[in-house]
Amino acid sequence: MFQFINQQTDLEHVLNLMQHTSTYGLDTEFIKVDTLWPKLGVFQINVNGQVFLLDGTTLNLDRFWFQLFQAQQNIFHACGEDIDLIYHYADQKNLKNVFDTQVGLSFLGHGLQVSYQNALKLVLEIDIDKDQTRSDWLARPLTDEQMNYAANDVLYIMRLAEKVKAELVEKSLYSHVLEDCQNLTFEIASETPKEKLYGDIGNYRHSRKQLMQLQQLSVWREEMVKALNQPRSFILKNATMIDLVEVNPKNNFQLSSVKGIRPNIVREHGKTILDLLKFLPETDEWPLRIARPIKHSSQGITLEVDELISQVSFEMQVPKEVLMRKKWLNALYHHVVFHGNEQDLPGYLLGWRYELLTQPLIYLLQEDIKFLSMQMKVNE
Numbered sequence: 001m002f003q004f005i006n007q008q009t010d011l012e013h014v015l016n017l018m019q020h021t022s023t024y025g026l027d028t029e030f031i032k033v034d035t036l037w038p039k040l041g042v043f044q045i046n047v048n049g050q051v052f053l054l055d056g057t058t059l060n061l062d063r064f065w066f067q068l069f070q071a072q073q074n075i076f077h078a079c080g081e082d083i084d085l086i087y088h089y090a091d092q093k094n095l096k097n098v099f100d101t102q103v104g105l106s107f108l109g110h111g112l113q114v115s116y117q118n119a120l121k122l123v124l125e126i127d128i129d130k131d132q133t134r135s136d137w138l139a140r141p142l143t144d145e146q147m148n149y150a151a152n153d154v155l156y157i158m159r160l161a162e163k164v165k166a167e168l169v170e171k172s173l174y175s176h177v178l179e180d181c182q183n184l185t186f187e188i189a190s191e192t193p194k195e196k197l198y199g200d201i202g203n204y205r206h207s208r209k210q211l212m213q214l215q216q217l218s219v220w221r222e223e224m225v226k227a228l229n230q231p232r233s234f235i236l237k238n239a240t241m242i243d244l245v246e247v248n249p250k251n252n253f254q255l256s257s258v259k260g261i262r263p264n265i266v267r268e269h270g271k272t273i274l275d276l277l278k279f280l281p282e283t284d285e286w287p288l289r290i291a292r293p294i295k296h297s298s299q300g301i302t303l304e305v306d307e308l309i310s311q312v313s314f315e316m317q318v319p320k321e322v323l324m325r326k327k328w329l330n331a332l333y334h335h336v337v338f339h340g341n342e343q344d345l346p347g348y349l350l351g352w353r354y355e356l357l358t359q360p361l362i363y364l365l366q367e368d369i370k371f372l373s374m375q376m377k378v379n380e
Contacts, residue, residue, distance in 0.1 A: 002151035004142070006055035014045070014052050015063055021048045022072035025157035028082045029137040029150055030056070034234070036225050038085045041137025046154040053150050057138060065090035071097050075161045077116040078102045079181075083188045093189035098181045101157065104164040106322050107173050120156055123163050128152045171317060176352045183347040194219045201238045202245075204292045210245040212286040216276040217241050224269075235265065236273075248277060291376035294333040301368040305329075305361060312356050324357060332358070336365040337372050 005011055018024065025046030030038040040056030043064075054061065068074055069092060076082055079100045087093050105119055106112050120126040135146050142150075168174040192200065198214040206214070221235050228235075236244075240260040249255040252270045256263065265273075280286070296302050313320045331346055342350070349358040365372065 001155070002051035002053055002147065004053045004055065004147060006058045008059060011054065011059055011061075011064070014047065014054070015067060017047045017050065018045075018064075018067045018071075023075065023158075024068070024071055024073075025075045025154045025161070026068075026082065027076065027150070027153040027157070028056075028085050029135070029146075030081075030085055031136070031138055032081075034231065035229050036231055037088050037229060038081070039138060040085060040089060042142070042150050044150050044154040046158055049158070051151050051155055053147060057140065061089065065092070069095060069097075073097050073099050075099050075101065075157055077119060077157060077160070078113070079184070080188060083185050087189060095185050096182055098185050099161060099165070099178060100181050100184065101160050101164050103181050103184065104161075104168055104177050107177055107318055108164070108167055108171075109319050112321060116153065116157075119160060123160055124156060126156055128156075173316070173318065176318075179351045180348065183351070186347055194222050197222060198287065199290065201241055202290055204290045206245065206290065208283070208286040208289060209280065211290070212280050213245040213248075213277050214241060215287060216280070217244065217273070220272065220276055234262075235269075236261070244273070244277065249274065250278075291334075291337075294330065294337075294372055294375045297333075297365060297368045298371040301364055301371070304364055308360055308364065309357065316356075323353070324361075329361075332361055332365060333372055336362060336369055337376060 003010075005014060027044045028038075028040065029042040029044070030040050032038040043054040043056055043061070045052050045054065054064065065086065068086065069090070074095065074097055076098060077100065079098060079102075083095060083098070086095060101119060102114060102116075105114050105123075110119075110122065114122070115130075117128055117130050120128055129149060129152070131145075131149070135143075135149075137146070165174060168177055195215060197218040198211055201218060202211050202214045217236065218241065221232060221241075224230075224235050225232050232238075237260050240258065243258050243260065244255075247254070247258055249258060251274070252266060255261065255270055255274060256266045297305060309320050309324050312318075313323055316323075325348075328346055328349055331349070334340065335342070335345055345358070
């Protein structure tokens with residue numbers, strides 16, 4: 001049913017098979033508890049119906065990563081964490097040749113996050129066990145239960161993909177799904193520049209000074225977590241950073257009373273944190289205030305927006321939540337109010353959605369620019 005590969009010489013056989021097959025079914029098992037980056041335990045691959053479990057703790061997988069980027073198609077279910085792991089280990093980004101069966105099933109009306117277990121039941125009427133999810137995948141030897149669980153994750157994925165693809169092709173949706181998968185893998189590869197990370201933490205209530213403090217703290221934290229390979233929350237949680245700029249402690253005693261800050265962080269980095277809060281650049285270098293979030297367009301325009309999305313949903317037979325996510329609509333609000341460049345919009349809005357939805361929605365929202373702008377105003 002499967003072969004566990006932990007010797008480099010045995011990996012050669014797998015790599016040879018991969019060179020003669022252009023489509024792979026893939027999954028990963030890893031641990032990411034006390035680190036920023038995942039630690040690979042097992043990489044599962046289905047090559048032409050043969051299942052291999054590659055030992056992530058012993059093998060040099062450089063040529064394997066290279067092969068994935070050369071493939072005609074890599075098939076996953078819920079690929080987000082798998083792609084993130086591949087990008088880290090391969091030290092290469094933008095895996096463009098991905099088909100995610102979860103994305104495919106969302107177009108067919110099965111929800112945005114149908115699990116692999118439910119997908120197999122739904123499409124192939126196959127029941128699999130999912131009780132090893134929280135296993136220690138770095139422990140050796142792996143148990144029979146762990147290996148069977150890992151193998152099951154790719155054993156049926158090719159059959160699942162074939163069925164989902166066939167239905168998508170029949171509905172003329174397959175190319176749209178592939179494009180969305182490409183946007184997803186691009187999104188995973190995208191990193192916010194260090195100096196802009198504060199924008200994900202601060203909000204419209206914060207003053208320019210507080211945003212400057214958040215910017216300095218977030219740059220320092222990012223450098224720390226990458227140097228130490230620790231989760232961001234191990235250094236400072238986002239909520240703690242907000243408390244820091246709102247309390248603005250002046251000494252270690254005040255610092256240690258800030259909610260959620262770890263005693264070891266105060267001990268080891270207290271002076272640094274206090275300095276980052278105290279010593280700021282000239283005021284003209286401080287970030288601008290963050291605009292208030294737009295909750296909705298005016299009543300009449302909201303109705304027209306909903307009608308447009310519903311109409312496209314009906315014509316394409318694609319669920320509304322697949323066509324337009326809330327965060328994409330928010331991006332359109334900002335684009336209209338700030339007269340942005342269309343190329344800065346999320347990639348999802350620039351491909352097959354552009355003429356169907358993006359362009360008509362921009363025209364609609366431009367009629368509502370006064371109402372949208374009023375919601376975003378902040379006091380200086």
